[in-house]
Every structure is written in structure tokens, then in C-alpha cells.
Amino acid sequence: MGRILAIDYGQKRVGLAVTDELRIIATALTTVHSKDVIRFLKDYLQSEKVDCFVVGEPRQMNNTISDSAKFIEPFVKKLKKEFPDISVERYDERFTSKIAAQTMVSAGLKKKDRQNKALIDKVSAVLILQSYLDSEKRKS
Numbered sequence: 001m002g003r004i005l006a007i008d009y010g011q012k013r014v015g016l017a018v019t020d021e022l023r024i025i026a027t028a029l030t031t032v033h034s035k036d037v038i039r040f041l042k043d044y045l046q047s048e049k050v051d052c053f054v055v056g057e058p059r060q061m062n063n064t065i066s067d068s069a070k071f072i073e074p075f076v077k078k079l080k081k082e083f084p085d086i087s088v089e090r091y092d093e094r095f096t097s098k099i100a101a102q103t104m105v106s107a108g109l110k111k112k113d114r115q116n117k118a119l120i121d122k123v124s125a126v127l128i129l130q131s132y133l134d135s136e137k138r139k140s
Contacts, residue, residue, distance in 0.1 A: 002051035005041075006129035007079075008093065008121050009055060009072050010034065015121030017129045018048075026129035031118035037075075038082055045083070053079060053086055056093030056128045091132045093124070 004023055008015035014037045016029040032040045044050075055076055058068045080088055 002049035004052045004054060004129065004132070005029070005044075005050045006054045006091075006125045006132065007037070007056065008125040008128055009037075009075050010121060011068075011071050013118055013121050015118075015123070015125035016040075017122065017125035018050075019129065019133065023133065026126045026133060028122040028126050031121045034075075038078065041079075041083070050086055053083070053088045054091050054129055054132045055079070055088060056124070057090040058093055089132070091128055091135075093128050 001021065001023065003021060004019045006017040006026065008017075012034060013031050014034055015031050016037075017026050018029045019026055029044075030040075055072065058072065076088060076090070
């Protein structure tokens with residue numbers, strides 16, 4: 001069984017998280033520049049088996065798609081084109097950045113560390129992936 005890899009796509013940075021091989025827990029992988037994410041994934045897939053990409057889907061409070069989706073949709077199309085054998089799932093990413101920031105406060109990180117946007121993106125990807133895993137468990 002391959003891993004599941006979550007992508008918190010942003011215009012500047014992309015937070016990445018991945019499951020263990022048994023798909024039990026989500027772990028932060030890295031943050032890469034948006035222009036480098038496809039290259040990074042190609043390199044990563046040389047050594048790791050991934051069965052599914054979970055891409056955060058930004059939504060408004062009323063459940064409509066957020067304006068930032070216009071930047072994510074072209075990326076999702078490119079992802080599907082570059083990796084046609086790997087399924088792509090979309091998952092609601094509402095509040096993940098705020099929850100990530102609060103998680104870092106709760107963990108006792110210093111203010112300087114909490115202002116690290118790359119770290120917030122990585123933690124957000126973990127939250128997206130863990131929520132996705134939890135929802136899949138509830139379905140089965």
C-alpha cells in the first residue's frame with residue numbers, strides 16, 4: 001500500500017505532509033516554493049510509493065469555493081497530467097492556517113518560530129491530511 005501525500009498549495013509556498021506506509025498518521029514532509037513542487041514530487045516518487053494526493057480546497061464559511069481556488073485549480077490540472085496514475089482528492093482546508101498557528105502556540109513555540117510561514121504551511125498540510133484520514137476511517 002502506498003502513502004497518501006497532502007498538498008497545501010499557496011501562491012508562494014506549498015506545504016507537504018505524508019502518511020506512513022500503513023496510512024495511520026500524518027507527518028510533515030517539507031515546504032517548497034510553488035514553482036518547484038512538481039519537480040519535488042517527481043524526485044520524491046522515485047523513492048516512495050504514493051497512491052493518492054490530497055489537495056487542500058479553500059472554502060468560504062458558506063461552503064462556496066474561495067477566491068484563492070483560481071490559483072489552485074491550474075495546479076490540480078497539472079498534477080493530474082504529470083501523475084496520471086495517482087488519484088487526486090480534494091479536501092476542505094478551512095481554518096487550517098489558523099489551527100496550525102494555534103497548535104504552534106500550544107506547543108510552546110517562540111513568537112519568531114510561529115511567524116515562520118513555511119512552518120505554518122507544513123503544519124497546515126499535516127492538518128489537512130490527518131482530517132482526511134479521520135474522515136476516511138469514519139466512512140469505513
